[in-house]
Amino acid sequence: xxxxxARPAETDPSPAESVTSFVPPLxxxxxxxxxxxxxxxxxxxxTNSGPAALPPSAPAPAQPxxxxxxxxxxxxALPPEDSRVHHLRGPSRVRFxxxxxxxxxxxxxxxxxxxxxxxxxxxxxxxxxxxxxxxHVHGDGDVLDPGGSHLGVFAWVWVLWLPVFAGxxxxxxxxxxxxxxxxxxxxxxxxxxxxxVVLGALWLWAAQSGSAAAAFWLAAALVGIGxxxxxxxxxxxxxxxxxxxxxxxxxxxLLGVGSLALLxxxxxxxxxxxxxxxxxxxxxxxxxxxxxxxxxxxTVCMTGRGQLPVALSVVFGLAGLGFARLLANQxxxxxxxxxxxxxxxxxVSAGSRRHQVDHARxxxxxxxxxxxxxxxxxxxxxxxVRI
Numbered sequence: 001x002x003x004x005x006a007r008p009a010e011t012d013p014s015p016a017e018s019v020t021s022f023v024p025p026l027x028x029x030x031x032x033x034x035x036x037x038x039x040x041x042x043x044x045x046x047t048n049s050g051p052a053a054l055p056p057s058a059p060a061p062a063q064p065x066x067x068x069x070x071x072x073x074x075x076x077a078l079p080p081e082d083s084r085v086h087h088l089r090g091p092s093r094v095r096f097x098x099x100x101x102x103x104x105x106x107x108x109x110x111x112x113x114x115x116x117x118x119x120x121x122x123x124x125x126x127x128x129x130x131x132x133x134x135x136h137v138h139g140d141g142d143v144l145d146p147g148g149s150h151l152g153v154f155a156w157v158w159v160l161w162l163p164v165f166a167g168x169x170x171x172x173x174x175x176x177x178x179x180x181x182x183x184x185x186x187x188x189x190x191x192x193x194x195x196x197v198v199l200g201a202l203w204l205w206a207a208q209s210g211s212a213a214a215a216f217w218l219a220a221a222l223v224g225i226g227x228x229x230x231x232x233x234x235x236x237x238x239x240x241x242x243x244x245x246x247x248x249x250x251x252x253x254l255l256g257v258g259s260l261a262l263l264x265x266x267x268x269x270x271x272x273x274x275x276x277x278x279x280x281x282x283x284x285x286x287x288x289x290x291x292x293x294x295x296x297x298x299t300v301c302m303t304g305r306g307q308l309p310v311a312l313s314v315v316f317g318l319a320g321l322g323f324a325r326l327l328a329n330q331x332x333x334x335x336x337x338x339x340x341x342x343x344x345x346x347x348v349s350a351g352s353r354r355h356q357v358d359h360a361r362x363x364x365x366x367x368x369x370x371x372x373x374x375x376x377x378x379x380x381x382x383x384x385v386r387i
Contacts, residue, residue: 101181108190109175115194116172120165123201126208136207143207143215143268146324150286150335151267153260157320160257160313161200167250168197174246185236189247192229196254199225203261212269219261226255226310227300234304249309256313259297263289263321286335294342298349306354311346318343 127134136144136158146152171193175186199222206215229251238244266289270282277285297314301307322339325332 105182105186108186112175112190112194113172116168116197119194119197119201120169123161123165123197123204126201126204136204141210143210143212143265145268147328149264149267149271150282150325150332151263151289151321152324153264153317153320154324157260157317158257160253160260160316161204164200164250164254164257165197167246167253168193170246171250174242180243183239183243185238185243185247188232188236189229192225192232192251193247196222196225196229196251200254207261207265212265212272216262216265216269219258219265222254222258223262226251226258230255230300230303230307230310252307252309253313255300256297256310256317259293259314260317263293263317283332283335287338290338290342294345297346301346301350302353304353305357306350306352308350308354311350315343315347318346 124134127136129135136155141148144152144155144158146154171189174180175190180186199218203215203218203222206218229248233248233251238248267286270285276282293314297310301311318339322336322343325336325339
């Protein structure tokens, strides 16, 4: 217990004094005539000791100027002396809904909407079965026959086309929202979305009609559209989650299903023409095709945050290829094992890239917060009282 402070013998302690005399002061109090000082950044030039602040003896103004952080939130320009760069992403509805769209933007929206509105019903009519559900033709001798070649997959793999066409419909609606009136990103996302949906419908027509060569070249065009979308999406990221859901995710699945279609159509075309380049046999060329697919997809997955839509769609297709080889009339165990190993390598590469990018982002955020805290601590004077 702390000792009682000494008091003159001729005075009697008051009750409040007798109670508070046992409590030590928590912090040094300012002089009675000097009010507490609150330091704010001003427009005065900075010195070597830090940004300029009000003198310790001057009271705080009644209406202080907004500091640097408040100026950022109010979208005011920082003083030229402040060389720090702050990255704050505003919502797209605030950035673009106040601008009047150009005539070219409106024309592009109309064309994109018309192309998607024509391609999606056509794709459904091409694949509609007697029960009303879209089903691909995958009988004996067809382009999509699971047992037609070592690269054939089960028919349920082509359910990947559903998110592609659904994403096209969602994008056609999303581009007409008031918050997207003058979004410059639609200058390339619109043509890419419309081209992907139209080429997808044409590929379905070629596969249903039994033309393996036409289906192969259309699948190659789909891969080119998907790569273009991935490249542009990496250099110009989406401004919101809704925009990402209708642009980046369908584009990634389009690249994945296009790669699978290219693989399957290549096998059907080689079997149809009875080609054996180099005399190496079907097994050797199947392994070469799988290795090429893994190298290409893992290269794509090492960009951005791992491109999970691409990786998951390709892994889904490789699983269908592996099970098709295991459950065939003449099982090809080595081909199935190669397909499963290829899928494992793809998902591992995408997951590791995503973890690497997220870890680097968290480290950068911690470093930024630490630097901001150090800057504010250095700017304060020791005599200032924090309230």
